[in-house]
Amino acid sequence: MTSVGNHEFDEGARELAxxxxxxxxxxxxxYTDEEFEGADFPYLAANVLDExxxxxxxxxxxxxxxxxxxxxxxxxxxxxxxxxxxADGVKGLTFKxxxxxxxxxxxxxxxxxxxxxxxxxHEGGFPASNNxxxxxxxxxxGDGISGPIAxxxxxxxxxxxxxVTGHTHAAYVCTIPDPAGKPRMVTSAASFGxxxxxxxxxxxxxxxxxxxxxxxxxxxxxxxxxxxxPDMTSLIDRWNTLAAPIGNRPIGYISAxxxxxxxxxxxxx
Numbered sequence: 001m002t003s004v005g006n007h008e009f010d011e012g013a014r015e016l017a018x019x020x021x022x023x024x025x026x027x028x029x030x031y032t033d034e035e036f037e038g039a040d041f042p043y044l045a046a047n048v049l050d051e052x053x054x055x056x057x058x059x060x061x062x063x064x065x066x067x068x069x070x071x072x073x074x075x076x077x078x079x080x081x082x083x084x085x086x087a088d089g090v091k092g093l094t095f096k097x098x099x100x101x102x103x104x105x106x107x108x109x110x111x112x113x114x115x116x117x118x119x120x121x122h123e124g125g126f127p128a129s130n131n132x133x134x135x136x137x138x139x140x141x142g143d144g145i146s147g148p149i150a151x152x153x154x155x156x157x158x159x160x161x162x163x164v165t166g167h168t169h170a171a172y173v174c175t176i177p178d179p180a181g182k183p184r185m186v187t188s189a190a191s192f193g194x195x196x197x198x199x200x201x202x203x204x205x206x207x208x209x210x211x212x213x214x215x216x217x218x219x220x221x222x223x224x225x226x227x228x229x230p231d232m233t234s235l236i237d238r239w240n241t242l243a244a245p246i247g248n249r250p251i252g253y254i255s256a257x258x259x260x261x262x263x264x265x266x267x268x269x
Contacts, residue, residue, distance in 0.1 A: 001062045003075030003120035004045045005167060009089040013050075013057055016043070020058060031242055044075020044120060047101035049094045057093065061105050063114055069203050070116065071210075072109040074160075076101050077122040078148070078167060098123060099155045106159040115209040116201070117160045124168030124188050125149040132195055133219045136174035145172050145186070153186045155179060161210040162201065162217075163187070171195055173217045185215045195219045 008016050014026060022038030024030040046060030061074045076098045082090045102119050109117055125147035127134040136144040144150070149165050153176040156163070160178075162185040169191035175183035189195040202214035 001042045001044060001073055001075070001120075003122050004043050004048065004058065004077050005122035006077060006081045006084050008043065008077070009081060009085045009093075012089050012091065013093055017057070019043070044073065045077065046074055046105050047076040047079065047096040047098060048081075049096060051092050051094050054094075060101075061109060063109070063112070068205075070114045070208075071201070071203075072106075072112075072114040072117045073120055074102050074105045074109070074117065075120040075122075098152050102160060103157045106157050110159060113208075115159075115207070116203060118201075119156060119160045119163045121149065121152060121163055121165045122167050123148050123152060124165045124170055125172065125186075126168060127170055127172040127174075130171075132171045132190065132221060134172045134174075136172065136176075144176070145170075145174055149186065149188075150176060153178070153184065158182060158184075160184070161212060162199065162215055164197070164199075166191075171219050173197070173219055182212060184212065185217050187217050187219070189219055193222055196222060 004016065008019075018025070018036070018038075020039055020043050022036050024035060030036070042062045043058050044060060044062060045056055045058040048057050049055060050057050061072055064071045064073065077095070078084075079095050079097055081095050082093075098121060102121075106117050125145035127136075127145050147168060149163070149168075153163055156178065158178045158180045165186060165188045168188070170188055171190040172186070172188050174186050176186050178184045185199070187197045187199065189197040197217055197219050199217040200215065202211045203209075204211045
C-alpha cells in the first residue's frame with residue numbers, strides 16, 4: 001500500500017481514481033490494446049475529502065492480516081498540498097489536518113480491534129546531517145530533525161506505533177517522543193529509489209500491539225550489483241518503445257547554455 005502525495009494530484013482526482021481503479025486516460029485514451037486494470041495495491045488518502053460528500057476520495061486506511069496478527073496503516077498527505085499543486089489538480093477537494101485525521105482513524109482502527117498502527121505521512125523534515133542513515137539517537141547526531149514532521153510526530157496519538165514519512169527527500173531514522181513522552185520511530189528514505197528503509201516491528205501477541213521499545217529501523221543504499229529482473233526489464237523496454245515518440249519530440253529551444261549556478265537567464269524561443 002502507499003499514501004498519496006502531492007504529485008498524485010498533478011492531474012486531479014479523476015486521474016488518481018483511474019490509477020487506483022483502472023481504465024483509460026481521460027484525455028489520451030488507452031496507450032495499448034489492453035485496458036489498465038488499476039493498481040494492485042491501495043492508495044490511502046485519509047485526509048483528502050470530496051468537498052460535496054465530506055468523505056475521503058480513497059480508502060483512509062488498510063489492515064494487514066496474517067496468522068491472527070493485524071496491523072493498520074493510515075495514509076495522509078500534507079495538508080498544504082493545494083499550495084504546491086495546480087488549482088485544477090485539487091479542484092473539488094479539501095485537505096484536512098494530518099494530526100487530527102490520523103488520530104480519528106487510529107480510534108476507528110482500535111474500535112475494529114487493531115492496536116498495532118503505522119502512519120504513512122507524505123510530509124517530512126530536515127535532518128541535522130546529510131548522512132544517508134542519519135539516526136537522531138546516535139552519538140554526535142546533533143539536533144535531530146526539524147520541519148513539519150517533527151511537530152506532527154510530537155502530537156499524533158500514542159496509539160500510532162511508527163511513522164513512515166517523505167516529501168522533503170531527506171533520509172533519517174529517528175525516535176521522537178509522542179504526547180505521552182514515549183519514544184516512537186519516524187523514518188524517511190530520501191527519494192528516487194536511492195534508499196530503502198528496513199524496519200522491524202515486534203508484535204506482542206499478549207497485548208495485540210507492537211512493542212515500541214523493540215522497533216528497529218535502518219536505511220540502506222539500493223545497489224546495482226544484482227541481475228536485472230527479466231519481467232521488469234521487459235516491462236520497461238515495452239514502455240520505453242511506446243514513450244519514445246513523445247519523449248524524443250522537441251518542446252522548446254534555448255539560445256544559450258543554462259548554467260547550474262542559475263545566474264544566467266538565456267531567452268527561450
